[in-house]
Amino acid sequence: MPTNSRISGLRDHTPQERLALVAEGAGLEASALDALGTESGLSLAQADHIIENVVGLIGVPVGVATNFTIDGTDRLIPMATEEPSVVAAASNAARMARDHGGFTTSYTGDVMIAQIQVLDAVDPHGTRFALLEARDEVLALANEQDPMLVSLGGGAFDISVRVLPTRAGAQVIVHLHVDVRDAMGANAVNTMAEAIAPRIAEIAGTRTLLRILTNKADLRLTRARAVFDAELLGGAQVADDIVAASAFAEADPYRAATHNKGIMNGITAVVLATGNDTRAVEAGCHSHAARTGRYSALSQFEKDADGNLVGTLEVPLAVGLVGGATRAHPTAQASVKLLGVETARELASVIAAVGLAQNLAACRALAAEGIQRGHMTLHARTVAASAGADVDEIGEVAARIVADRKIRVEHAREILAELRAGRGSV
Structure with missing residues (x-):
């Protein structure tokens, strides 16, 4: 059964319900993704065989990006990251490219x-x-x-x-x-x-x-291209402004560093989820950005004849499906199953597409509304948890601090104290 990456309303479900929906969308038995749960992931004993002097584990959230069509195939994409808005932004950008065929890629070899x-x-x-x-x-x-x-x-x-x-x-x-x-x-x-x-x-x-x-893997390049619908982006002016922002990143290394960080938000999240070497990939990408002797943007955006935005990205991606943590880490194995990729080329194509989607989403946010509005709204739940809110309190505290436009820990603590005082007085 082919994957259907268009899962509407995924965010409105519990993590357990989402996992079941994602497994169904990928055409997998629910048990195939058990390792993505906290009970069946990497054990301390398994970790002891991966690196030395093991004393514990650190958990990183794994989200699933939806809406991706890559080289004609739908993919549900696991992304391991601690940063709010990354998964949602990639999914939204992929939706904007979907009606124009999604992402197409090319690959120079392994x-x-x-x-x-x-x-x-x-x-x-x-x-x-x-x-x-x-x-x-x-x-x-x-x-x-x-x-x-x-x-x-x-x-x-x-x-x-x-x-x-x-x-x-x-x-x-x-x-x-x-x-x-x-x-x-x-x-x-x-x-x-x-x-x-x-x-x-x-x-x-x-x-x-x-x-x-050498991690400068310039004989292992992956290229991704997509057309993003101008109307879905917010209109012709937003598309023009993204082109101008892209030109800024191409010309100025100070802007390019942050522009490329946005790309790596997507790339590193998929590399980590699949058990590949994040440091090797990051070193390769940043060295490629400086290949002319001057650090510049890894991507470009321009408008086509219909006024839609065309995004292109070229990056070296030294990733694989054989050996290392990809085979030793149960969560990485589950991520590869979810992706449904069978070759290193397919995996690299997915990673490049996510990097381009992530970059487009960041550039759109900057051009249309400023990065903080969307990012901090999604960050509100993290702020609420940092303030000490329990699981059943996080949603209400987050909603209040967003409504007050004060997405700060100290304000979340004030709201939390009010809620608890109110419950105590009943």
């Missing part, structure tokens, strides 16, 4: 790069040529380290060599290009780099130092 640093070469340019001449030998040695990856159609397939001027003198840097298929790829490429380093040192007649992947 290629990661390992770097081997060669020091003290007497003739760096001659050393570069000697290493390139040994290409086939180096690739064969690398592929001996992972016959399973090679059997799946992946493995090392090329090298490149650079002479890099540094303050410590010229260094020769070897790049090993590896198709890692559906893995994130760090373990595979690091193993290969360490295996070929001694032979590279012999060929170079000197020594190697660092042997490790």
